[in-house]
Amino acid sequence: MGEIGEFLGWLTVFSFGATLANYILKYINKKYSKLINSTLKYKKFNALFMKIFVRHHKFWGIATIITLLLHFYIQSTFREVSTTGLIAGGILLIQMLLGMSGAYIFKKRQGLWFVSHRIISIILILGIIIHLL
DSSP states (O other): OHHHHHHHHHHHHHHHHHHHHHHHHHHHHHHHHHHHHHSHHHHHHHHHHIIIIITTHHHHHHHHHHHHHHHHHHHHHHSOOOHHHHHHHHHHHHHHHHHHHIIIIIOSSOSHHHHHHHHHHHHHHHHHHHHHO
């Protein structure tokens, strides 16, 4: 069961990375759109990545939460609970609540919730790194 818990942990990291791709791809698109659109090959790859990661940002966020909860269940049932894991998981839950409030309550991509959502993702990256060490 330890291997399954570890796999779910890495799946959580992958899913979270896919949610981060939303910001990274938008930044690249904003900064290098002329270069990307000048070549058909780059334009096709860009459209594919934007479709997978940007359009489905909510899906990747939901996948991250589901894999986190499964990871927590396996680890807490068959192993000991990690303090750093609990902290990183708590930060991820806060991130999810901010994302949901932005998607369903505030709806505009501006303001304190949006800035907080981005800052928390940086804090979460640090929390995950500390948890893995």
